[in-house]
Amino acid sequence: MSKKVIEVFNLTKKFGNFTAVDRISFDVKEGEIFGFLGANGAGKTTAMQMLCGISMPTAGEGTVAGYDIIKENERIKRNIGYMSQKFSLYEDLKVWENIRLFGGIYGLSDKTIAEKTNELLKQLDFEQERNTLVKYLPLGWKQKLAFSVAIFHEPRIVFLDEPTGGVDPAMRRQFWEMIYDAADRGITVFVTTHYMDEAEYCNRVSIMVDGRIDALDTPAELRRRFSADSMDEVFRQLARKAKRGD
Numbered sequence: 001m002s003k004k005v006i007e008v009f010n011l012t013k014k015f016g017n018f019t020a021v022d023r024i025s026f027d028v029k030e031g032e033i034f035g036f037l038g039a040n041g042a043g044k045t046t047a048m049q050m051l052c053g054i055s056m057p058t059a060g061e062g063t064v065a066g067y068d069i070i071k072e073n074e075r076i077k078r079n080i081g082y083m084s085q086k087f088s089l090y091e092d093l094k095v096w097e098n099i100r101l102f103g104g105i106y107g108l109s110d111k112t113i114a115e116k117t118n119e120l121l122k123q124l125d126f127e128q129e130r131n132t133l134v135k136y137l138p139l140g141w142k143q144k145l146a147f148s149v150a151i152f153h154e155p156r157i158v159f160l161d162e163p164t165g166g167v168d169p170a171m172r173r174q175f176w177e178m179i180y181d182a183a184d185r186g187i188t189v190f191v192t193t194h195y196m197d198e199a200e201y202c203n204r205v206s207i208m209v210d211g212r213i214d215a216l217d218t219p220a221e222l223r224r225r226f227s228a229d230s231m232d233e234v235f236r237q238l239a240r241k242a243k244r245g246d
């Protein structure tokens with residue numbers, strides 16, 4: 001049985017009187033692709049930021065990559081990769097400069113960065129874009145680059161917050177091939193998405209409604225339990241109960 005790389009118990013985040021994340025408990029196993037779904041405002045980003053050590057929980061406990069969420073959040077940050085909705089790329093830097101910057105932040109040597117940059121640009125078929133400013137890249141290419149940069153230091157876990165928003169299905173499929181490659185190398189993938197076809201690609205999926213996890217299982221088991229033909233239908237059945245969101 002694989003090791004657990006994320007384990008949380010009753011994790012909670014309040015903003016004043018408002019409970020954005022309400023006592024969520026779950027675990028994620030090493031190498032797993034774990035889908036984290038929920039309607040707008042369900043609390044996914046807030047939960048993910050607590051797991052990444054960026055935001056302190058109000059209550060609850062847990063470990064990520066073996067480190068305590070509350071006491072060792074700085075260590076967590078060094079052992080994970082994070083791709084936010086707005087990504088962390090610098091638009092006014094060239095492709096290679098972005099890669100060098102993130103390699104440096106994660107403490108890789110100049111030599112390693114140079115070697116890995118060449119490898120990466122080749123893999124992505126990006127060699128001719130080495131000197132292009134990121135702002136001139138199409139969205140789908142930026143997403144691939146942002147993902148590659150997030151896993152450049154081979155973290156144990158990568159957190160992806162709606163990584164494929166706004167691109168066409170063919171581009172999303174290419175992105176998911178990169179996710180599978182990372183998982184094959186043992187990187188655990190924790191991903192939020194609004195696309196239900198992508199939920200089907202995950203090993204397990206959790207669905208948040210109004211700050212709580214309402215369902216968590218494999219896509220096949222969820223479809224069976226909700227007598228649904230697709231994850232889209234499972235999601236709609238649960239999201240219908242939501243009081244938050246638009």
Ligand SMILES: Nc1ncnc2c1ncn2[C@@H]1O[C@H](COP(=O)(O)OP(=O)(O)OP(=O)(O)O)[C@@H](O)[C@H]1O
Binds near residue numbers: 015039041045244
């Ligand atoms: N800093 C904050 N202060 C007050 N309320 C907040 C703060 N951050 C988030 N919230 C509220 O917490 C709830 C959950 O927000 P969150 O961004 O985590 O949801 P989400 O599931 O990621 O939604 P989306 O899919 O729209 O990104 C929302 O109602 C949001 O308005």
